Amino acid sequence: MSDRHELLARETIFILDKGTIDQATVRTVHGDGREHVISEPVWSDRDSIAVLPYDAETRTVLLVRQMRTAIFLRDKGMILEACAGGIEASDGSVEEACRREAAEELGVTLGTLEQVAQVFINPSQMVEKANLFLASYQSGQQHPEDRQQDEDEDIEVVEVSVDDLKNWLGQGTIRCPRLLMLSQFLLSRISATSEM
Incomplete structure (x- = not known):
């Protein structure tokens, strides 16, 4: 029963x-x-998206770093995160929200999107569902001057190698849960592709 x-x-x-x-x-x-x-x-709160853009040719990914009050209070620092944000009423779809957030935060136009999961980030206290995506992008094609950040945002775009991501994952130093899940999925996908 x-x-x-x-x-x-x-x-x-x-x-x-x-x-x-x-x-x-x-x-x-x-x-x-x-x-x-x-x-x-x-x-x-409204549902959200998180995206990890990946350039297969240069083997790089795009991340963000910004002031987060809760993290500052706890650790007096900042962490690297996946690009993420809320789904707006004006977004026609989850994919549209993903592309908008990438343009606003990263200054990049995403290529192919692949939704890998929909998760509750904090199931004990939040009703929000986070839609997690991998996406293609072209390194060197970012346009930070075109970003449309909220007035309370000061987002730094950080491009890192997949090898760095792999090392951080192995060392257990990724602190953003969205980035942790997306990194695991990306690295398993790369590993599976290289074995074929």
Whole structure:
């Protein structure tokens, strides 16, 4: 017998620029008759994309680095991340959102897109689903002057080799969860292709 879940209450307790924080109360009745109620805050925001552009010819990828307050508070530094952002109401599709974010943050036009996963980045506290993509791009064709960053953004574009990415993965030094997943997928794809 399977578990049954029932939403007992959901109340918005805080309104943010990017979504709301809701207090949600859910009752679970387990198949064996046990029952419990959980009430906790949940951040409700729009879904997002993350993309790792890869140039197969130069064996490079494009990453971003920017000030993140939470990371600064914890480690007094910055981390490298995959290009990512929210899906806007004006985006006609998830793929369109991916191309828009790449143009805005990286100043690059993406080639072929491949969606590799749709994941919950923080399943205990966020309803957001992140759509993860690999994409082709051409190294040297970035146009940072054409980027349209939000006024509170100061994004640095970083081009690194796939070998660097592989080393970071092996050393366990990738700190962005989206970049970690996309790096693993890209490197497994490269490995599978080279073995054929």
